[in-house]
Amino acid sequence: MITNNSIIRITRNARGISQKKLGDLIGSQSMISRIENNQTSPTDYNLQKICNILNIPIDDYFNAVFGKKKQLINNQIKIRTSILQAR
Numbered sequence: 001m002i003t004n005n006s007i008i009r010i011t012r013n014a015r016g017i018s019q020k021k022l023g024d025l026i027g028s029q030s031m032i033s034r035i036e037n038n039q040t041s042p043t044d045y046n047l048q049k050i051c052n053i054l055n056i057p058i059d060d061y062f063n064a065v066f067g068k069k070k071q072l073i074n075n076q077i078k079i080r081t082s083i084l085q086a087r
Contacts, residue, residue: 007064009036011054025053 012022012032019036023029026049034040035050042050051058 007056007061008032008050008054011056015054017054022050022053026050 012019019032020029023032026032026046031040031042031046035042047061048058050056051061
């Protein structure tokens with residue numbers, strides 16, 4: 001499953017931007033580290049800044065993060081339904 005930390009880390013690395021550089025642009029390197037290590041979530045404002053800097057359309061970010069979660073939840077529901085029907 002893609003999480004906010006992995007899409008930010010993957011895209012940041014693909015763009016050749018260091019954590020320090022991204023941190024300098026939005027506030028602090030430690031904040032980027034905490035976001036990428038899933039210790040905190042970015043504020044709406046910082047998320048928009050990160051997406052702008054990394055050239056990620058905000059819709060793509062949300063689809064990558066929440067679209068996969070929705071798909072996973074739908075798969076879990078299907079599995080549970082199949083189990084209940086088998087009983």
